[in-house]
Amino acid sequence: MKFYSIEGNRQKLDAGAMFGNAPKALWSRWVEVDELNRMELACRALLVENLNGHNVLFETGIGNFFEPKLKQRFGVYQDRHVLIDSLSEAGFYPEDIDVVVLSHLHFDHAGGMLTSWDADKDPELVFNKAQYLVGSDHWQRAMNPHPRDRASFIPVLHDLLQDSGRLQLVSGPMHELLGPDVQFTYTDGHTPGLMHAQVGDLVFATDLIPGSAWVHIPISMGYDRFPEQLIDEKSVFLQNVIDQNLRLFFTHDPEYPVANIEQKDGRYVVANPIKKLEEEYSPC
Numbered sequence: 001m002k003f004y005s006i007e008g009n010r011q012k013l014d015a016g017a018m019f020g021n022a023p024k025a026l027w028s029r030w031v032e033v034d035e036l037n038r039m040e041l042a043c044r045a046l047l048v049e050n051l052n053g054h055n056v057l058f059e060t061g062i063g064n065f066f067e068p069k070l071k072q073r074f075g076v077y078q079d080r081h082v083l084i085d086s087l088s089e090a091g092f093y094p095e096d097i098d099v100v101v102l103s104h105l106h107f108d109h110a111g112g113m114l115t116s117w118d119a120d121k122d123p124e125l126v127f128n129k130a131q132y133l134v135g136s137d138h139w140q141r142a143m144n145p146h147p148r149d150r151a152s153f154i155p156v157l158h159d160l161l162q163d164s165g166r167l168q169l170v171s172g173p174m175h176e177l178l179g180p181d182v183q184f185t186y187t188d189g190h191t192p193g194l195m196h197a198q199v200g201d202l203v204f205a206t207d208l209i210p211g212s213a214w215v216h217i218p219i220s221m222g223y224d225r226f227p228e229q230l231i232d233e234k235s236v237f238l239q240n241v242i243d244q245n246l247r248l249f250f251t252h253d254p255e256y257p258v259a260n261i262e263q264k265d266g267r268y269v270v271a272n273p274i275k276k277l278e279e280e281y282s283p284c
Contacts, residue, residue, distance in 0.1 A: 003049075003202065003277050004278050005257035007042065009082045010078065011062055012034065012075030017221070020227060042250075043251065044251055046058040052179040054098035056178065058199075059103060060109070063111035064081040081112070094129075100127050103135075103204060111157075189225065189234075190207040207224075207251070207252075208237060209238075215248075259271065
């Protein structure tokens with residue numbers, strides 16, 4: 001297997017919302033903001049080549065599907081589908097992707113599934129040969145969202161996934177397409193049925209821990225559905241990462257896609273971060 005970090009479109013979001021009830025005096029130690037109090041966020045994917053014979057893309061980022069008014073609202077500032085360009089730089093095209101694994105269906109993680117906005121065309125699926133894996137519990141949430149998170153979903157994407165005939169719902173620790181090389185676990189604090197994938201020594205943290213600043217146990221986002229539950233889940237998750245000597249893959253960290261986790265003075269801290277992932281992995 002070979003791992004790649006694949007950059008997608010970036011966005012700028014209100015930093016206060018990204019740190020929930022943490023005061024600015026605390027989170028300003030970790031991030032810089034612009035004149036609108038917005039911080040830069042990556043929306044990146046993990047590509048694994050030759051995973052059980054497949055090219056597998058874990059998440060797709062926010063993409064370029066928003067109309068101009070919504071792009072401005074959500075701080076998506078690049079005028080192209082960056083994910084597709086990044087795949088091309090790594091030597092891959094959309095038709096080379098066999099499986100897309102979506103941790104959840106919020107627009108900043110699944111929007112890259114759609115073609116770029118065009119006033120004269122309806123959106124289409126970018127990866128038109130891929131099988132799509134989504135957690136079963138989360139799919140139910142996406143189909144019946146709460147008013148608090150309804151705006152986080154893309155109804156047209158749900159329709160396209162269903163109509164494709166290639167949507168597969170995952171409910172256990174493994175899926176036959178990926179075999180034992182991928183282990184799934186689930187958390188509910190950010191959104192019900194959030195699906196984490198472990199491949200080799202990499203574990204996809206997704207929005208349980210969106211970046212290095214959120215490794216701190218009490219820190220949550222204003223977008224988390226159940227913050228206290230998320231904090232409890234994060235404690236268990238991070239201890240498991242240390243116990244198994246795993247590395248975290250961050251989707252939103254503006255600088256680093258991958259880092260180790262260590263305990264120092266009773267706290268979890270990031271160690272050995274890397275800025276670009278492109279490496280071979282041979283399972284033991």
